[in-house]
Amino acid sequence: MADVEELLRRRLAPAFEAVAGAPVDPAIRRSQHADYQSDAALALVRRVGGNPRDIAARVVERADLGGLCSKVEISGPGFINLTVAGEALGGLLAEVTRDERLGVPLEAAPETITVDYSAPNAAKEMHVGHLRSTIIGDAAARLLEWRGNTVLRANHLGDWGTPFGMLVEHLLDIGEAEAAHELSVGDLNGFYQAARRKFDADESFQERSRRRVVLLQSGDAATLRMWRTLIDESLKYFLAVYDLLGATLGPDDFYGESFYNDQLQSVVDELAELRLLRDSEGAKCVFPEGYTNREGDPLPLIVRKSDGGFGYAATDLATIRYRLRKLHATRLLYVVGLPQQMHLGMVHATAREAGWLAPPARAEHIGFGSVLGSDGKILRTRAGVSVKLVDLLEEAVSRASAVIAEKNPDLDEQTRAAVARAVGIGAVKYADLSTDRVKDYVFDYDRMLSFDGNTAPYIQYARARSCSIFRKLDVTPPRDVDSVLIAEPAERELALALLSFEGVIDQVSESLEFHRLAQYLFHLAGTFTTFYDKCTVKYAEGEVRTSRLVLCDLTARTLQIGLDLLGIETPDRM
Numbered sequence: 001m002a003d004v005e006e007l008l009r010r011r012l013a014p015a016f017e018a019v020a021g022a023p024v025d026p027a028i029r030r031s032q033h034a035d036y037q038s039d040a041a042l043a044l045v046r047r048v049g050g051n052p053r054d055i056a057a058r059v060v061e062r063a064d065l066g067g068l069c070s071k072v073e074i075s076g077p078g079f080i081n082l083t084v085a086g087e088a089l090g091g092l093l094a095e096v097t098r099d100e101r102l103g104v105p106l107e108a109a110p111e112t113i114t115v116d117y118s119a120p121n122a123a124k125e126m127h128v129g130h131l132r133s134t135i136i137g138d139a140a141a142r143l144l145e146w147r148g149n150t151v152l153r154a155n156h157l158g159d160w161g162t163p164f165g166m167l168v169e170h171l172l173d174i175g176e177a178e179a180a181h182e183l184s185v186g187d188l189n190g191f192y193q194a195a196r197r198k199f200d201a202d203e204s205f206q207e208r209s210r211r212r213v214v215l216l217q218s219g220d221a222a223t224l225r226m227w228r229t230l231i232d233e234s235l236k237y238f239l240a241v242y243d244l245l246g247a248t249l250g251p252d253d254f255y256g257e258s259f260y261n262d263q264l265q266s267v268v269d270e271l272a273e274l275r276l277l278r279d280s281e282g283a284k285c286v287f288p289e290g291y292t293n294r295e296g297d298p299l300p301l302i303v304r305k306s307d308g309g310f311g312y313a314a315t316d317l318a319t320i321r322y323r324l325r326k327l328h329a330t331r332l333l334y335v336v337g338l339p340q341q342m343h344l345g346m347v348h349a350t351a352r353e354a355g356w357l358a359p360p361a362r363a364e365h366i367g368f369g370s371v372l373g374s375d376g377k378i379l380r381t382r383a384g385v386s387v388k389l390v391d392l393l394e395e396a397v398s399r400a401s402a403v404i405a406e407k408n409p410d411l412d413e414q415t416r417a418a419v420a421r422a423v424g425i426g427a428v429k430y431a432d433l434s435t436d437r438v439k440d441y442v443f444d445y446d447r448m449l450s451f452d453g454n455t456a457p458y459i460q461y462a463r464a465r466s467c468s469i470f471r472k473l474d475v476t477p478p479r480d481v482d483s484v485l486i487a488e489p490a491e492r493e494l495a496l497a498l499l500s501f502e503g504v505i506d507q508v509s510e511s512l513e514f515h516r517l518a519q520y521l522f523h524l525a526g527t528f529t530t531f532y533d534k535c536t537v538k539y540a541e542g543e544v545r546t547s548r549l550v551l552c553d554l555t556a557r558t559l560q561i562g563l564d565l566l567g568i569e570t571p572d573r574m
């Protein structure tokens with residue numbers, strides 16, 4: 001344990017408890033007046049009585065802060081100001097630098113976690129919502145895996161249902177070879193829209209499409225083969241997007257809606273047996289507790305439609321049952337846009353009422369807002385159709401290439417291409433992950449590619465600088481040290497930043513609020529930059545020099561792991 005804030009909390013908690021007669025959260029925060037401050041004494045007045053300054057004094061008197069703090073002061077109405085001893089920081093840093101994982105432990109009780117993410121719809125262009133899901137879900141999968149959990153990536157591809165009747169008929173009309181070609185070049189929208197136009201305009205095509213859905217659902221071999229062609233060509237396109245993005249989603253992670261097809265009837269049967277199904281206008285529905293419309297009437301989750309067909313909800317019920325019963329997942333994450341909050345809430349509530357979802361297992365909707373264009377509306381291309389994802393990403397890379405060429409004209413072409421990719425894709429991901437995910441954000445190439453401000457290139461550059469010192473001085477990073485000298489204010493700030501990584505990782509593993517990790521990395525990069533300007537490494541000698549090298553190395557490694565967890569590459573020079 002090298003997390004300073006947590007160490008302070010553990011030392012203060014027993015003292016607070018003794019004074020208050022019950023457990024108290026010491027509420028320790030970074031402060032401008034000292035390294036850390038606790039304001040918990042103020043809140044104790046009602047319980048303990050008396051004056052908060054006296055309460056704070058009694059806590060301090062009892063607390064064992066020896067070896068950790070060099071100064072403890074009561075200030076204002078009853079704040080406890082804590083200054084951490086330089087030797088304590090140095091000892092903790094030495095401990096961290098010896099550890100590959102930088103002091104961040106594996107989860108004490110690892111779990112099986114499903115991450116439902118990306119989930120585009122076959123034979124349809126991925127939209128920016130799928131981009132967000134892919135970026136956020138991938139970061140979640142990376143982080144939770146790094147903590148030692150078993151992570152199952154589940155790409156809940158939309159590959160089943162009524163649209164496929166129309167799509168298969170369109171494929172028949174234009175010929176399989178032509179269809180495969182259109183889809184493989186990524187013209188998914190063109191294909192989908194052509195089918196849609198015919199469906200809307202031509203009644204006989206509509207009729208053919210309906211018959212085709214029935215054939216598909218009854219397992220007709222020829223229909224299934226054509227359906228498979230559509231799916232396979234779409235998968236190739238999606239995999240190319242994942243490759244460009246550097247997402248850790250592969251061909252084995254597709255668990256599309258069709259995968260659950262033969263489990264749907266048994267979902268109906270089981271819910272009927274549990275007496276959770278009710279008829280509503282010919283459809284079979286569940287009415288989960290707590291979901292009502294404006295008039296206060298219970299809202300239905302349609303499990304089986306009046307025409308006997310199954311839809312999105314039935315599939316999600318089969319999916320959650322499968323994840324719980326067959327995969328034995330205890331944490332089920334759904335990285336899906338906020339518009340589906342109600343749907344997922346009802347699915348999860350139904351799973352609880354059916355007894356499938358019970359503690360310790362829990363399901364969490366990791367919701368997110370929209371990506372907006374500069375006009376403040378949902379991002380679209382000029383033609384008004386949704387943006388083709390590959391184009392969006394490729395443009396980010398080509399703009400990054402121009403920025404890099406200007407910044408560092410000496411890079412050879414091959415290195416520049418690799419750096420441009422890392423920076424361009426990294427910038428897109430970082431822009432997404434650094435905003436509170438439940439909010440919308442504006443997609444702005446210039447801002448995300450800027451080297452100033454809270455951006456990927458800024459942090460990547462800080463890391464490249466912290467690596468370059470070892471090349472320039474031709475030394476290897478000292479990793480086996482007994483202590484690190486912390487004397488200058490800039491060294492102290494950097495030490496405190498480095499020693500709060502573990503706390504941030506813990507918090508984000510739970511909340512999956514990646515903007516907190518992003519904010520941390522941005523702060524660390526800034527703190528390093530100040531340190532690097534104020535404290536010379538090159539002209540320092542002896543222990544001071546070694547200590548500063550440790551600080552550079554730890555910065556590089558912390559930024560490296562942090563960016564890795566966000567799925568962002570870290571070029572050594574740029």
Ligand code: ARG
Pocket residue numbers: 116119120121156157158316319334336
């Ligand atoms: N394919 C869906 C869409 O594009 C997202 C699926 C999300 N996952 C789920 N289990 N429902 O909206």
